[in-house]
Each structure stands twice: as structure tokens, then as C-alpha cells.
Amino acid sequence: MDTERIIIIGGGPVGIEAALYGRFLGYDVTVLEKGTVGEQVQSWGHVKMFSPFGMNSSRLGRSALLAQSPDLELPDEDELIDGERWLREYIIPLATSDLLSNSIRTESAVKSVGRTWLSKGHLPSDERDACEFRVLAETPEGEEVFNAEYVIDASGVLGQPRHLGAGGVPAIGESAADVFCGVPNSQKCEQMSNARILVVGNGHSAATTINHLQSLNQRSPETQISWVVRQNTKAPIKVIDDDPLSHRHEIATSANAAVRDGNVDLHPHCTVDKISGTGPYIVTLLQWDDDDDSSLEIEVDFIIKNTGYRPDMSILTETQVHLCYATDGPIKLAAQLLGNTSEDCTQIDAGGADTLLNPEPDLFVLGSKSFGRNSNFLFHTGLNQIRDAFTIIGQRDDLDLYETIEPT
Structure with a gap:
């Protein structure tokens, strides 16, 4: 045969x-x-x-x-x-x-x-x-x-990254914007020194990005970090009880601590609705509310997508x-x-x-x-x-x- x-x-x-x-x-x-x-x-x-x-x-x-x-x-x-x-x-x-x-x-x-x-x-x-x-x-x-x-x-x-917008649909202007997908390396982080940065996503990749940017923030204190997550929580990353993977536990707790300590401006229960401009960008966020949905505009220099x-x-x-x-x-x-x-x-x-x-x-x-x-x-x-x-x-x-x- x-x-x-x-x-x-x-x-x-x-x-x-x-x-x-x-x-x-x-x-x-x-x-x-x-x-x-x-x-x-x-x-x-x-x-x-x-x-x-x-x-x-x-x-x-x-x-x-x-x-x-x-x-x-x-x-x-x-x-x-x-x-x-x-x-x-x-x-x-x-x-x-x-x-x-x-x-x-x-x-x-x-x-x-x-x-x-x-x-x-x-x-x-x-x-x-x-x-x-x-x-x-x-x-x-x-x-x-x-x-x-x-x-x-x-x-x-x-x-094949998922889109930024609500319902998995691309945000208005997303395809035209220079959106970075992934976890930035040290060279990319240095390019963002003292800039306004928006991170979108609520998994461990987003948490790793936040932790990398925190290191940048310590060297460049004018750096401003905003974090958009879909869930309604003050602690964006779920910490697993008795986590068998110690580094995963460290990633989650460090990212949550950055929010708790005020080093990161968290926008919970939000999605990106629209991106305007060519950099800096005006980003319109939709915030879900039980009574009435609202919108918020923030100005950023860089957008990082960790949406899966x-x-x-x-x-x-x-x-x-x-x-x-x-x-x-x-x-x-x-x-x-x-x-x-x-x-x-x-x-x-x-x-x-x-x-x-x-x-x-x-x-x-x-x-x-x-x-x-x-x-x-x-x-x-x-x-x-x-x-x-x-x-x-x-x-x-x-x-x-x-x-x-x-x-x-």
C-alpha cells in the first residue's frame, strides 16, 4: 500500500x-x-x-x-x-x-x-x-x-483581529485609523512616550499591554493611559483563585492594581463607536447603561487593539x-x-x-x-x-x- x-x-x-x-x-x-x-x-x-x-x-x-x-x-x-x-x-x-x-x-x-x-x-x-x-x-x-x-x-x-465596535461591527473610522493590534514591544512603547494611549480589550493580552505601558509611564510620567472594557467592573481582569500559573496571576493583579491606583483611566461597560481624525484621534465611546446609554469623547494619540x-x-x-x-x-x-x-x-x-x-x-x-x-x-x-x-x-x-x- x-x-x-x-x-x-x-x-x-x-x-x-x-x-x-x-x-x-x-x-x-x-x-x-x-x-x-x-x-x-x-x-x-x-x-x-x-x-x-x-x-x-x-x-x-x-x-x-x-x-x-x-x-x-x-x-x-x-x-x-x-x-x-x-x-x-x-x-x-x-x-x-x-x-x-x-x-x-x-x-x-x-x-x-x-x-x-x-x-x-x-x-x-x-x-x-x-x-x-x-x-x-x-x-x-x-x-x-x-x-x-x-x-x-x-x-x-x-x-484576523476582531473589530473595535459594538456587536463585533467595525467602529466608524476604524479601517482608516492607524490602530496597533497586539502587545507593543519596547521600541513601540518608546514611540508612545508621554503620549495619550487608548487600550481596548479585557483579556490577558490587554492586561499585558497595560503592564508594559505602566513601565513606560514610570520613565515618562506624562504618558496617559485609558482602558476601554466591555464588562461593568472596577477590576477588568478576573483573578483566578489559587491560580496554578503564577505569572498569569501576576499579569492580572498588576493590571488591576494600575486601575485601582489611578495610573490608568478605566472606561467600563464601553465600546468604541467612532474614530475621527488622522492622529491625534477623537474617539467616541458608547457607554451602556440600564436606564440610558450615553457617549463620551476622548482625545488620544495612539490606539491599541487587544480585542481577540x-x-x-x-x-x-x-x-x-x-x-x-x-x-x-x-x-x-x-x-x-x-x-x-x-x-x-x-x-x-x-x-x-x-x-x-x-x-x-x-x-x-x-x-x-x-x-x-x-x-x-x-x-x-x-x-x-x-x-x-x-x-x-x-x-x-x-x-x-x-x-x-x-x-x-
Whole structure:
């Protein structure tokens, strides 16, 4: 029997780990990455992760690197590292290892996924299962078609930020404004020295941004920071009781303290309605009130968006992937996640292999993209998804390379 082929869309951390797993099992793996390996990680490379290296690497990956380079010094498993170091010391070495280097096609953007001889409306799943996938990609040599028995979409969500306005609709003037998306690095922070800065968002990315700007404020006391959050609270970031991740606890408490101590001007229960000007900007905020909604105008020099991300499912429109109307993620996993009530992403139960199944057989959406608009994804969850996907592909419920590989 010919070696079965797997196309993996996305050369980020989950895509690289999935490729490694597939290559270890003897599959013919091709990774199609629209840019460079780990390109999106570079955008937040200066940010220290709140989960330790042991949760952001696999036993399989560490063993593969040490087998090829026995003298390699990897970070300690309990060490907190930033994205740049994760990329430099783990993701890139995996991608350039002997096992994977010939399997990765960079600058190869997938444009569409379908079946070779069947349209989306062809219903019998057994016939779809017997028909190989046809993947169209734009490569440096032009458009190419790749065929495979399996497709794993691990293309992530970074690069598709949610809008600033109410209801997920763009604010008036948002597209014309120079809005920075993400957590500013030290160079970007220095550009904002002694300026008026607006931060929009209420997750840990927004809290990290606030903490970075607080460091700037200590050096440049004329810096003014405003923070817009949708919830009606004086403490924007939920502090998890007995948080198992100490750095996450530190991020939350520090950001809340900045508000409590008056170093940040908080605008709770608000959304951005309109952005006027070309910098400085007049930003109109809508404030929700039980009795009467009101508006407020503030003048700022910089706007930072930390509103989360949404998946781009356009490459899968010719496949029978059933998406959730609320999260834009695959429906089975979305239903599982909507049933989770924990505010701690380390306690999220992704439900196992069954939640990865779609009406489209042999197509799997893994990583942050599988969570859709849900921001509770952790890389460790992605590793579990990889293991579960290959139990389906290999038709072996007991298949778990992360357990069978000897510890490093």
C-alpha cells in the first residue's frame, strides 16, 4: 500500500508538532505555510508566556531535537520563556530538523480545499472518504495543486483581529485609523512616550499591554493611559483563585492594581463607536447603561487593539465543515467548549477525539483555529488534539506517541 499523504495547513507551533507526529508514524507529510515558520509568533515574540516550557513543548519534540543534537540545551520544563526564545530554541529547530526540513513549503498560501471529483453538495460520506483532497496553494512558482488523503488545518487565528465596535461591527473610522493590534514591544512603547494611549480589550493580552505601558509611564510620567472594557467592573481582569500559573496571576493583579491606583483611566461597560481624525484621534465611546446609554469623547494619540481574534474559514468553504453560529469554530468542539464554565483555561475540557470529527471525513481543524472566537486555547490543548487526530487517522485508540516516547 502506498504511504498515505497528509497536508498540514500552517507552519506555526501546532502545525510543526502535527507534522512531527505524522512523520514519526511514517506518513508522507507536507506543511504549507503562507509565510515563514512561526511567523505569527514573531509578532508577540517579546511577550513572556504565562505557561511554562513544559506545557509549550512535547516529549516527542524534545526527544527529536536531542536525538539529532545530544548537546542541545533546551529550556527547563518549568521555565517561563518569551515567544522569541520559544521560536528560536524549539519551533525553528524542529522545523529545520532532518525529519521535517524537506516536508515544509514556506511562502505557500492555501487558497482552497476540496475533493478531487466531488463537490461540496455531494452527500454520501463513504464516497467522500474514498476521494482524495485537492488543495490549491499559491507558491513562489505559481499556483500548485496538492493531493492527499488527509488535511489538517492548523493555520491559527492571529492576523484576523476582531473589530473595535459594538456587536463585533467595525467602529466608524476604524479601517482608516492607524490602530496597533497586539502587545507593543519596547521600541513601540518608546514611540508612545508621554503620549495619550487608548487600550481596548479585557483579556490577558490587554492586561499585558497595560503592564508594559505602566513601565513606560514610570520613565515618562506624562504618558496617559485609558482602558476601554466591555464588562461593568472596577477590576477588568478576573483573578483566578489559587491560580496554578503564577505569572498569569501576576499579569492580572498588576493590571488591576494600575486601575485601582489611578495610573490608568478605566472606561467600563464601553465600546468604541467612532474614530475621527488622522492622529491625534477623537474617539467616541458608547457607554451602556440600564436606564440610558450615553457617549463620551476622548482625545488620544495612539490606539491599541487587544480585542481577540476570529478564524478565517474561507479556505474550507468547499468542504463539509459544520461551523458554530456563535464561535465560527467546528460545531462539535464549540458545543463542548460552550459547556465549560471554568474561567481557567488550564481546566478547559476539549472533549477528546470525537470533538474533532466533521461531516467532512479526514479533515481536522486543530489549534487556536479550532476554538474559533473562544480565546481559551492553550498550546498544551493543541498537543492533545494532535494525539487525538492521529488516533482517528491511524484507527488506533491506544496510539499516543507522547506517552510511548521515553522522557528526555
